[in-house]
Amino acid sequence: MSQLIDRQLFKQLLDEARNSPRKRAHRNLHQHYEEPVQRVCIGLVSGTYVPPHAHPQAHQWELILSLQGRVGLVIFDASGCITRRHVLSEKGPASGIQLLPDTWHTLYPIDPESIILEIKQGPYDPAKAARFAAWAPTEEAPEASRFLEWVSRAETGSSYC
Numbered sequence: 697m698s699q700l701i702d703r704q705l706f707k708q709l710l711d712e713a714r715n716s717p718r719k720r721a722h723r724n725l726h727q728h729y730e731e732p733v734q735r736v737c738i739g740l741v742s743g744t745y746v747p748p749h750a751h752p753q754a755h756q757w758e759l760i761l762s763l764q765g766r767v768g769l770v771i772f773d774a775s776g777c778i779t780r781r782h783v784l785s786e787k788g789p790a791s792g793i794q795l796l797p798d799t800w801h802t803l804y805p806i807d808p809e810s811i812i813l814e815i816k817q818g819p820y821d822p823a824k825a826a827r828f829a830a831w832a833p834t835e836e837a838p839e840a841s842r843f844l845e846w847v848s849r850a851e852t853g854s855s856y857c
Contacts, residue, residue, distance in 0.1 A: 699725050709739025710809050719744035731822040736814050740805040745840045748802040748829040756815050761792035765810030770847055772800040776831035777855045
């Protein structure tokens, strides 16, 4: 079945994200986790915290495209030092990025509401999908909001203390 990626889908995702404790909502475009390419639209609203993580499997590249709004994407080295920062926006100059396997990264909405499209090679195995950074708080940790504030302002070369 064809799936339209349109403003109605964006509205649904953002409505769900605003009402979600995680402040984000996902819509899989693939039918099952065994598919060779995984595709998901994600609605992000201010305050969502995506803990820094890496996809350790050798085939697990990741393509992230901004479909609406601006998104900050931060890349770290293995010790948690920021090595690169990017702003992704459908209005450019960069609308997306392809990350190599095992790249430590996080992202956050710069605008109050953003939509991204994430594409990864499948199949998807939740037990092997991501490693979360020991040097950053978990999503449930009380200091997660402090880390989010830091990462949104920190400069390249900085580490969270």
